[in-house]
Amino acid sequence: MEAANIGLRVLLIDAGDTRRGGRGALHPPTLIVDPARHAPLDLTTRQGVGGTSWLWGGRCVAFQPADFEDRAHVPHGGWPIGYEDVAPWYAAAARHLDCGAASFRSGEPEWDGLTEVASSDLERWARQPRLGPRLGARVLAHPKVTTMLNSRLVDIAFDDEQSVSGLVIEHAGLRREVRAQRYVLAMGGLEVTRALLEVQRRRPSAFGRVDGPLGRYYMGHATGTIADVVLTDPDRAADLDFVRDEHDTYVRRRFTLLPEAQRKHRVLNTSFYLDNPHFYEHGHRNGTLSAVFLGIAFAPLGRAILAEGIRLRHIGSAPRHTGAHIANILRQPWRVAVDLLGILRRRYLSAVRKPGFILRSAGGRYALHYHGEQLPNPDSRLRITAADDGTEILEVDFRYLDEDIDSLLRSHDVLDTELRAAGIGRLEYHHEDPAARRAELWEQAADGYHSIGTTRMSDDPARGVVDGDCRVHGVGNLYITSSSVLPISAEANPTFVVAALAVRLAHHLAGLYAPEPSPAVGLAGEGDGVPILHPGIPVVQRSWEARRTTGLRPLWGR
Known part of the structure; x- marks a missing residue:
């Protein structure tokens, strides 16, 4: 949408259609190595216009400046870009996701007595989280956007090692190659990684070579509850409840550990919020x-x-x-x-x-829900392997580390100490025995909804798949916009920052085009630049004459 609003002509290819959150067949089939750690994919992904927003709760949380900094206690972390490169696009991301203003700090004061914990960080919520009926409908109606539905990406064709010549798509059993000047894979963390891994099996030198960074560093978050929080003044729970703000969207304050406290206690970024039993x-x-x-x-x-x-x-x-x-x-x-x-x-x-x-408790007792960052781990990964019968399988080997659990334990202790010292309240753990608390955290350690890190961003091709502009290393015209490009998970769910990176990428692409016209987007083999789509491929097509005057031809592929 951002690219089209700028004036770029966009061809959107989607494996699904406009129906509500289609599941679709997985190519190749998927094997989850440890089902206790990773949710089944039919619970975590959707295809079609609106994508996995059909499953999204609507929470929008921004990455903060400290999330972009190198931290000595976070190995394999670090970004090739900084907060100042992403934050200017937060307002546009908030507009597209319809969560009000890009304001993530409450105007209310911090709670007195807290020195290592903040109480004013906000999470915002989309007015309606299912984006297909609203944002998707505007995309389909946009005069600069053509959409090809029920068309699955099956291969990437290269002119040489440094340039993509086209995307091979399949519809109703027929395959054709679609060509553009530049290509963006906007497919979700697992799907974009799977697609590149399949290409890498045929081209072992691509994307950092086999067993390089592609597919590694798979992250999500650790979330759950191991304690209740008891507030000395029960009325203070109102400060941490959902409220409708001046921008007519819901927000919620949370407890977060300040960057100085994270470094001092060598903990990962973690947030806490009140919840019902x-x-x-x-x-x-x-x-x-x-x-x-x-x-x-x-x-x-x-x-x-x-x-x-x-x-x-x-x-x-x-x-x-x-x-x-x-x-x-x-x-x-x-x-x-x-x-x-x-x-x-x-x-x-x-x-x-x-x-x-949140139902109010007269005694000020609430479940305390944690949402914690996960360390980048090169052994937590996706790979394509062969089953006994030779069938290709996407193997999902998602792992947590002891350090992830240690961080959660220390973060709870920091919050408990702060609340008690300030006279605000206390934590009461489900288990007094620290070993039992650790076991409870391990029992809750599961994700699969936030697919982060498997095409991570880095300025070093040996450590990442894309550069600071989301361009695939070594390929001049292939880009990725997905949660998979994030090199860390932070404490925020990835939706908002991914939207900001997508907006940033649209403007980056706009700056690469020369003003003179160039041929329109179309399928391989066309001679006059006018798109002649294969019979039977569903297309939403508008005003090709107007498009021919722009000379701008990105392709955002699913």
């Missing part, structure tokens, strides 16, 4: 939580209102203790009815979707 734990004796649990435990209803991965996390494992939950509801049925109507109205019937709800 687990829905499935009937011992909370809260009728509203039990009613929500029973609703989402009924699969047809739960899948209609929540992404399946989130639903499964909230309902826990069997047994469900349905009777105990019904008893909770019957204690205060009218209170439950009022709460549920409010949740439904603000979350599902409002133009500005409330991302969640």
Whole structure:
């Protein structure tokens, strides 16, 4: 969208269509080495217009200046660009994602007495997280954008080692080559890595050579809860609740460790926020939580209102203790009815979707949810291997390190010490025994939703796949915009910073084009520059005459 708004002519190729979050077949099939650590791909990825935003909760969190700095306790970290190279594009990213202003610090003061922890960092939330019906519809209607749907990328053709000559796409069993001046792979972290790994099997010297950086350093986040936070003044929970701000979007304050504290305690970037007790734990004796649990435990209803991965996390494992939950509801049925109507109205019937709800606790006790950075690990990786029958398989070997768990333990201790010293509250762990806390963290260590690092950005081709402009090393006209280019995971989920990098890349591409006209985008073999698409390939096509005057021809490929 940004490229088209600048004036570039864009051909968008997508393996899916405009239907709601298609799954599609995986090419090649996928093997998750440790299913306890990585969610199944049918819960984490979607194709088509809107992509995985069909599963996205809408959280927008910016990377901060410290996230771009080299840290001695983070091996394999570091960026070839700085905060000042990305931050100017935050406002445009916020506009495209519809999360209000690019403001990520609350105007309210920090809580008194905190010296190593901040209480004013914000996460913003998209007004409506499913981007297909809104942003996607504007893309499809844009006069500078042509879209080819149900067309899967199967190969990248090269003129020589330094230049892409075209993308080979497949539709309804037919293959054709699409040509442009420049190509951008905007496919999601796993898919873009898989595509390049398949090319590398045929061209072993490509992308840093086999067993080079491509596919390595696979990261996500560690998230869960191992403690409750008890606030001395229960009313202070209002400061950490979802609020609708002056930009008519929801924001939430969190606890975050200051950069100086991260360096002092040698911990990774970690944030904490208030949460409800687990829905499935009937011992909370809260009728509203039990009613929500029973609703989402009924699969047809739960899948209609929540992404399946989130639903499964909230309902826990069997047994469900349905009777105990019904008893909770019957204690205060009218209170439950009022709460549920409010949740439904603000979350599902409002133009500005409330991302969640926190039921107030008279005693000031809340679950404390952590969201922690993961270290770059070259042995956490994707690779293409052969099954016993010779079939190619995408092997997902996603790993955490002991250092990831150590960091979470120390980060909790820092927050607990700060809250107690300031008289604000305290943490109460699920387990007093440190070994049991560590075991609980390991039990919760799982991701697969934030696919980071496998085509990482670096100024050294031996350590990364793309440079600071997201251009593939050694290839003059191939770019990647994806969470996979991030060299670290930080504590933020990657959506917002990836959007900012995509906007930055669009402007970079615009600066590469000469003003004189050049032939229009089309399929290989055309002689007059006018696109003649293969019969049967669905295309949204508008105003080719107007496009011929721009001379600007990027191709954003899926």
